[in-house]
Amino acid sequence: MISKPWIGCIARRLVLVAGTVGAFVTAQPVMAEETFTHELGEISLDTHPTRFAVSNWALTESLIALGIDPVAIPEADGYRAWVVEPKLPESFIDLGTRREPNFEALRDAKPDAILISTDVAMAHEKLSGYAPTFVYSIYNTGSNEPAIDRAETLLRNVAKLAGKPDAAEDVIASVNARIEAAAKRIRDHVGDDAKFAVVRILDESHFRIHGKTSLFGSVLGRMGFANAWDGDVNGWAFHNGDVSDLAKMGDVQF
Incomplete structure (x- = not known):
């Protein structure tokens, strides 16, 4: 009664409340230079990115949950079949496959930041030639940390990068409330020790x-x-x- 189809790395429970938080940012907020840490190092920026290209569905879901529409997304048809919610934006460039992004399409999307996972980290240097590229992953990190915790960390990192840290906390609080409510429903049926x-x-x-x-x-x-x-x-x-x-x-x- 708990399991249902799920694909990819993302933390699907973190994004089913997509669209309830924030609004799509249309201009880069000015800020003092800030350094952002990711899995391969640090990158300093003087504006918050607003045009994000992503390499997988987990990152796609996370941005949409924060109220940000990615400008470039991989395997959109697969996303619609397997992920479904949250719905993709009406307009974006399809980047091809999740493992082999189309660099011509990436260039045409004109992102000001690229988000990838460790699955394509080998292309980090090449991708960085198009825009600052940040590596945030849920799986295949060598860590035994629970995926839900890593999904929350990913969401917080992306929100900080986008200048919307409060939006991440709102999403996480809403998700945890839903998890708690679901746990009560299940416990009412099967007890505490199942x-x-x-x-x-x-x-x-x-x-x-x-x-x-x-x-x-x-x-x-x-x-x-x-x-x-x-x-x-x-x-x-x-x-x-x-x-x-x-x-x-x-x-x-x-």
Whole structure:
């Protein structure tokens, strides 16, 4: 009853309240020079960027949650099929794939900042030739930090860069309120001691089982519930398993 389709790295729970916070910024706010830290170093700017190009759907969702429409987005059709909410803006340039951005399209988008994850960090130097490029990731960072916590950190970093730190706090507070309300509904049905297997069905016999630090797993933990899967997970904090893996977990909420 908890699991439902989810793609990509982003912290989907952080962005379902998109559109409730802020408004699209149309001019770069003037500021004193400020240094922004990202996963590959520091970048100093004297204006807050407003025209963002993004390399993945997590960053897309985060910007939209802050009330900012990205000017360049990858795999828009895939986003509409898998992510759905929050809805994409009406106008933007399609950057091609998430792993191989179209540099000609990026140039045409004229971003004043580019947001990428560690998945394409190898292109950081080349991307930086188009605009200051910041690396913010949720997964594949070598950290065991829960994904929901990393999603909040990502949102705060992007909001600071955009000059909208209060918007991030509003989104996070709203999301946590929704998580708390959902936890109460679930607890009313299954009590306090239930264990959950958070699973996506891939085919008749194969499953994707989400670990404790995945987005699903970390939301479950924040609700105060136990995750039945304590085995190995990959860089996205899930395990590709089969029916035998489910059998090992015993009597659990599925």
